[in-house]
Amino acid sequence: MSHTQSIPLRHGLLFFFEEDVNGHQDRATQPPILLPQVQEDSPSPASRGALYPFYTPSDPLVLDEQVLVSPAHPLEWRRRSQQARMLMQHFRVPLPEQPEGFPMKRILDLAIDPNGEWLRHLAARAPKAECIGLTSQEITARQTAFFAAVQGCHHVSTQICSLTRPLLFPAESMDLINGHFLHAILPEYAWPLLLEDCFRLLRPGGVLRLLECVQGKSTSAAAGTLCATYRQQMDRLRAAARPSAPGTQTIRSARPERLPIRMEKTGFVAIKQQESLLDFSARTPFHSTLREQADDFFQLLEPFCTPHACSRETYQQVYHEMQLELLEPTFRGYWHLCTTWGYKPSRHILRPIPSMHVEQPFPQVLYTCSLPCSLFIEQEETQAHGNEQRREMTTPAPTN
Template identity: 25%
Template sequence: MSNNDPNGQPKYYVDQEHIEEMSRLLQQSHFLMKQFGGICPEHPSFEGVEHVLDIACGPGQWITEVARAHPHMQLIGFDISQRMIEFAQSKAARDNLKNVQFEVGDATKFPLRYANESFDLVNVSLVYAFMSRTLWPRLITECYRLLKPGGYLRLIQEDANIQTNSPALHEYHFLGCQALYREGAGYYTDQLGVIPRLPAMFKRAGFQILSTKHNLVDVSYGCEGYQMCYTDYKILLEAMKPFLVRWRVATQEEVDDCYRRLVREMRYGVSNEEGGFDPFVGLWDFYSIFGQKPVN
């Protein structure tokens, strides 16, 4: 899979057809729902919500949970990965969920295939890997078009700047942000810089912002989030190696060396000034913003 289409728009920076990537996304989605306090803690009653769209749904973990909890709703999830959609369809059929459908579609091709004012809730989660600087405002505006008056846009994002005592993990994040910036998917070379821009994008599109929340997840060694983070990063950062080399932020040898060091530091600890080792520390910031399209 190429990371760029012929028009130069960024695509996902790892191959989504790999089973390891699907497993990673399933685990991550389950963990985030737990950390945020449910499938939609911003509007837990889902009052007034009948039609839901999940953009770039991956293997469909979030929207499947919504469909199971609210069988009266009609839900659609779409993703560019055929394998992800086939998995989501199979899981929905196995669970006998009749109210959710999954489709293959590209979240960067506007306008999306759906009619104006088709949905009461649109969910967008962690799409920074393929959403360029130029496409972010268009995405928010497109969601406004798709929502009925009074409908909600829920967006979860991170900025790829985890706070950590691991020099190697910090270095890998920096390389990743440099590559994303060169691809056009980030605003800075040391972090994505998307989160600080989202409130203004929501307001310019016409949304009323109902809530924003930073969820700082402790993924340090010994904490509940550690194993998820360790497994997530071990899979994701291995798969990212070709992306970093392609954008010439490091050589293959440098990327391999950095990856080996970060896995070792996350697993066995970080060397300190006294010649010993401190346990790995990581604080992972996830941000949610919840907006409503005015009724009038």
């Protein structure tokens, strides 16, 4: 039995994902192939206004200990540098959700961008705060230190440290811990350890702030095909690394939308979220920047996708189709950004009572359902009918 998924491209071209699920053994090792088929009189996706999945800065580039894209690759360096400058132009300030007079004496940036863009902007606005940036690349640390010195921010320092290991700082020594798109570089198993480490490092009342991209959408069907190829390959490797029971699927628990739940389990309180829409449609200020980032991203992922998901020729054909669609005047694209922050409990910000948590030993339907269950209604009617019969039997008959 085979499953076929199709995504229409411009000029009536369709690309199909075809995978044989219950095929013979000799076909089991063959990858799904993108088969181009021509359909006439098919309107373009842009004219229909359809939106397809698009690359996001939170797409994972690591799987356990396997690194899919090297951070030192020139294209990855350029992509992350452009991304950091674009975000600063989009938000205008390093901490748009925090009040202006938020007290900060020591700040930790968990994974600085290649030039330390966000950390240096924050240091310029907080000249009395000690700003520390972490990175796993020595060249990134030197580059950030150089630009900070040129900018005159002598209270900026960098340390080479992996986020998969404990952070070597004293407990309760930070006022603010920041992270941008950590889902792209942090393995799934390391998330609970990192959150617990951040909770340990923060002073009472300190803030953990995490920015992630929940989803990306665009009118480019070819970009949607490339995203489907990449995510299909990620699911295969994840399922192979963590085999589950027959008939079930391996569930990815580390997702950007699950951050509030993870932070609450760690102990953070007063957790809030702020959403933002970054528009990179045609004729917008960020269109050319996002077009270059998408080109770099899918070019970096070609060695990862082509050996198993499709042939190199097919991948290149869809890649060039995406480049053309991103240049169309009707192109539309969006990133749904979400900033999540929470506080370490203090005298002013208390930890909630455990019994108030959602996770209780009682079934959730007992306290969330607003309408009575039909079984309960039937039991109540039976009980009321029995009470009425007993009342009639015990009530003496009226005498004339």
